[in-house]
Amino acid sequence: MNTLTVRENFRVVVDVDEKLTFTKDLAERERLLQRRAEQIVSDIRRHVDGILGRPRVLSDLVCRFCGRDWETENGIATGTPVCCDKAVSEWQALQPESGQFGVGA
Numbered sequence: 001m002n003t004l005t006v007r008e009n010f011r012v013v014v015d016v017d018e019k020l021t022f023t024k025d026l027a028e029r030e031r032l033l034q035r036r037a038e039q040i041v042s043d044i045r046r047h048v049d050g051i052l053g054r055p056r057v058l059s060d061l062v063c064r065f066c067g068r069d070w071e072t073e074n075g076i077a078t079g080t081p082v083c084c085d086k087a088v089s090e091w092q093a094l095q096p097e098s099g100q101f102g103v104g105a
Contacts, residue, residue: 012053014040026064063087 021032037055045051061070065086072079081087 014044016040065090 016033016036018029018033020036021029023029023032034055034057037057041051041053041055044053062068063070063081063083066084068083071082073082074080081091
């Protein structure tokens with residue numbers, strides 16, 4: 001067999017311990033976690049040469065009412081939510097009235 005395995009994209013992944021953020025406010029929690037991630041990268045750079053890292057964040061859409069993954073009937077982010085009644089009620093309240101621009105309007 002005349003193949004050679006070339007390994008690349010070596011990396012070290014450091015996860016920020018989310019239990020260290022003592023807040024239920026999502027925006028504040030994100031701010032604290034981002035600041036902690038930046039501090040960890042800074043600390044690593046101070047002690048280790050040849051580091052090119054920066055904080056990277058993965059994100060998911062979640063319902064702001066129930067916290068579940070955002071899921072809709074038709075699979076697009078702007079579709080009717082299916083996770084909880086509060087999300088459905090808010091989505092319905094934000095929809096334009098049907099028939100508002102009908103014939104003769």
